[in-house]
Amino acid sequence: MFRRLSLLATLVLPLGWHPASCEAQEKIVLASGAQGNWETAAAELGRSSGIFRKHGLEVELLWTQGGGETQQAVTSGSADIGIGLGLAAVMSAYTKGAPVRPVANAMTGPDVYWYVPAASPIRSLKDAAGKSMSFSTVGSSTYIAVLGLRKLYNVDLKPVGTGSPAATYTQVMSGQVDIGWAGPPFGMEQLSKGLIRVVVREAELPEFQDQTVRVMISNLKFIEGRGKVLDAFRAAYMETLDWMYSSPDAVKAYTRFSAIPEEIAAQVRDEYFPRKALNLDRLAGVDYAMRDAVEMKFLKEPLTEAQLKEFFAAYAK
Numbered sequence: 313m314f315r316r317l318s319l320l321a322t323l324v325l326p327l328g329w330h331p332a333s334c335e336a337q338e339k340i341v342l343a344s345g346a347q348g349n350w351e352t353a354a355a356e357l358g359r360s361s362g363i364f365r366k367h368g369l370e371v372e373l374l375w376t377q378g379g380g381e382t383q384q385a386v387t388s389g390s391a392d393i394g395i396g397l398g399l400a401a402v403m404s405a406y407t408k409g410a411p412v413r414p415v416a417n418a419m420t421g422p423d424v425y426w427y428v429p430a431a432s433p434i435r436s437l438k439d440a441a442g443k444s445m446s447f448s449t450v451g452s453s454t455y456i457a458v459l460g461l462r463k464l465y466n467v468d469l470k471p472v473g474t475g476s477p478a479a480t481y482t483q484v485m486s487g488q489v490d491i492g493w494a495g496p497p498f499g500m501e502q503l504s505k506g507l508i509r510v511v512v513r514e515a516e517l518p519e520f521q522d523q524t525v526r527v528m529i530s531n532l533k534f535i536e537g538r539g540k541v542l543d544a545f546r547a548a549y550m551e552t553l554d555w556m557y558s559s560p561d562a563v564k565a566y567t568r569f570s571a572i573p574e575e576i577a578a579q580v581r582d583e584y585f586p587r588k589a590l591n592l593d594r595l596a597g598v599d600y601a602m603r604d605a606v607e608m609k610f611l612k613e614p615l616t617e618a619q620l621k622e623f624f625a626a627y628a629k
Contacts, residue, residue, distance in 0.1 A: 336368075337365065337368055337369060337370035338368055338369055338370065338538075338541045338544065339369075339370045339371075339372070340369055340370070340371055340372070340392045340393065340541060340545060341371075341372045341373075341374060341390070341391045341392050341393075342355050342371055342372070342373050342374070342391060342392070342393050342394075342395060343373075343374040343375075343376055343381075343382045343385040343386060343390070343391035343393070343394045343395070344373070344374075344375060344376065344382060344394065344395035344396055345375070345376045345377060345378040345379060345381065345382055345396055345448060345449075345452070345476065346378075346396060346448075346476070346477065346495060347375040347476065348477075348497065348498060348569065348570040348571070348572075349477075349495050349496070349497070349498070349570075350496065350497065350556075350566065350570075350577075350580050350581055350584070350585050351396065351418065351419050351423065351495070351526075351585060351590065352395055352396050352418075353556070353566055353569060353570070354549055354552040354553055354556060354590075355371070355373055355395055355549075356373060356569055357552055357555075357556060357562060357565050357566060357569065358371070358548055358549060358551075358552035359371040359373065360565065360569075361552070361555065361562075361565060363548050363551050363552045363555065364545075364548045364552075366548070366551075367544045367545075367547055367548035367551070368544055369541070369544055369545060369548055374390070374391055377448060377449055377475035377476050377479070378447075378448025378449035378452040378454070378473075378475065378476070379396060379397040379398050379401060379448065379449060379451055379452030379453060379454075379455075379526070380401070380448070380449030380450050380451040380452055380455075381449055382394040382395070382396065382397055382529075383397050383401065383402065383405060383410075383412065383451060383529065386412050386529050386530065386531050387405070387410050387411065387412055387531065389531055389533065392530060392531065392534045392538075392541075393415070393528060393529070393530050393534070393542075393545060394412075394528065394529045394530070395418055395528050396418045396419070396453075396526045396528075397418070397451075397452070397453070397526060397527055397528075397529055398451060398452050398453035398454075398455070398456050398525065398526060399414070399453075399523075399524055399525065399526070399527050399598070399601045400456055400601045400602070400604050400605035400608070400610050400611070401451035401452065401453075401455075401456070401605075401610060402414055402527060402529055403601065403602065403605055403610065403611060403615060403623065404451070404605060404610035404611055405451075406615075406619075406623050407611060407612075407615070407619075411531055411532040411533065412529045412530065412531055412532070413529060413530065413532060413535060413623060413624075413625065413626050413627075414527040414528065414529050414623070414624060414626075414627050415527075415528050415529060415530045415535065415542060415546075415626050415627060415628065416527065416528040416546060416549075416592040416593070416627065416628045417524050417526075417527060417528070417590070417591060417592055417593065417594040417595060417628065418526040418527050418528050418590070419453075419524075419525055419526040419585075419589055419590065420522065420523065420524045420525065420588075420589045420590075420591075420594045420595075420596055420597075421520070421521060421522060421523070421525070421586075421589045422513065422514035422515040422517065422520040422521065422525065423495050423496065423514065423584050423585065423589075424453075424454055424457060424493060424494070424495045424513070424514040425493070425494060425495070425499075425510050425512070425513045425514065426445060426446070426461075426491050426492065426493050426494075426510070426511055426512045426513070427484070427491070427492055427493075427494060427499060427503070427508040427509060427510050427511060428484070428490065428491055428492070428508065428509055428511055429484065429485060429507070429508055429509075430506055430507055430508060430509055432490070432509070434490065434491065434511055435511065436465075436511055436512065437461060437462075437465040437467050437469070437511065437512050438465060438467065440465075440467050440469045440490070440491060440511075441467050441468050441469065442468065442469070442470070443469050443470065443490035443491060444469070444470045444471075444472045444489045444490045444491065445458055445461075445462075445469045445470065445471055445472065445489075445490065445491040445493075446458075446471075446472050446473070446474040446480050446483070446484070446489050446491060446492050446493045447471055447472070447473055447474070447493060448473065448474070448475060448476065448480075448493065449473050449475070450473060453525045453526050454493050455471065455473075456604055456608060456610075457514050457517060457520070457525075458471045458493075459471065459608050460517045460519075460520075460604065461512055461516065461517065463607075464516065464517060465512075469491075472489055474489055474492065474493070477492075477493070477494040477495065477498035477499070478498070480492045480493055480494065481494070481498070481499070481502075484508075491511060492508075496580040496583075496584040496585075497570055497572045497576055497577065497580040500572065500576050500579070500580065501572065501573070501576065519597060519600040519603075519604070520597075522596050522597055523596055523597025523600050523601060524594060524595050524596050524597055524598070524601070525597075528592075530542060530626070535626045542626075543629075546592055546628065549592065550592055553587070553590055556581070557581070557587045563577050563578050563581070566581075592628045593627075593628035595624070595627065595628075598620070599614075602614040602615060
């Protein structure tokens with residue numbers, strides 16, 4: 313099943329040298345959706361810059377079509393760590409016995425938007441009755457947001473899974489889907505050129521304002537058997553984030569990775585992704601996430617205190 317995932321595993325020489333480079337490296341596999349997004353870019357930039365290797369890690373990346381595929385990869389053991397999964401969906405998997413647990417925050421607060429072609433008659437979701445509105449995969453944060461926006465605007469729209477932002481754009485511009493989803497930097501150039509228009513943002517959902525909307529997860533086998541490697545991953549990821557917010561070299565590296573102009577790359581970082589939103593130990597809005605999960609049938613009922621303690625036992629330790 314996972315043969316179709318885009319594999320980015322080619323090793324490059326690190327920008328800097330560290331004695332750990334000469335030591336045996338622990339191999340780990342990371343799975344993540346939203347390739348090219350600033351939020352998930354630390355996985356690639358930490359690898360290509362040599363920061364992960366400095367911490368004794370040899371990283372292989374699997375780019376997925378969204379949170380649903382990422383969770384499946386970690387559940388099956390095809391990946392050790394998954395990045396960018398909707399918290400409510402992970403809770404649902406936990407109650408069904410899936411051997412996965414959240415291990416860190418990936419994103420707190422809203423960043424996703426939905427758009428239409430410039431010529432579309434849709435000006436807002438009030439005009440979207442009977443129209444199709446995209447999300448990445450079932451179980452992703454974009455899926456939960458679409459359901460939440462449908463309820464907020466009380467409009468009978470049709471949620472449709474369209475995969476990655478790039479795949480979604482193709483479907484929207486070819487008329488297969490009415491409203492597409494994206495997260496910066498994707499779509500920024502198209503917006504500036506007037507090719508597309510934003511019709512709604514994730515930020516319009518009040519409960520998303522200070523909610524941990526996406527987390528990182530790991531398989532219980534990895535958590536229990538390779539705890540020191542998980543600690544090394546978190547340390548390397550945090551160092552990568554610090555570098556991404558402090559060094560012009562990081563912006564240049566992100567520009568090469570995402571294939572967007574450097575000025576847009578800096579804008580994306582500074583306007584859409586405040587550093588604190590990506591802090592690995594940040595956890596907020598759990599009650600809202602559980603409420604959403606119950607309303608959207610992800611959970612039959614909120615997790616108990618005992619369940620929450622077990623669920624978050626490995627979170628950003």
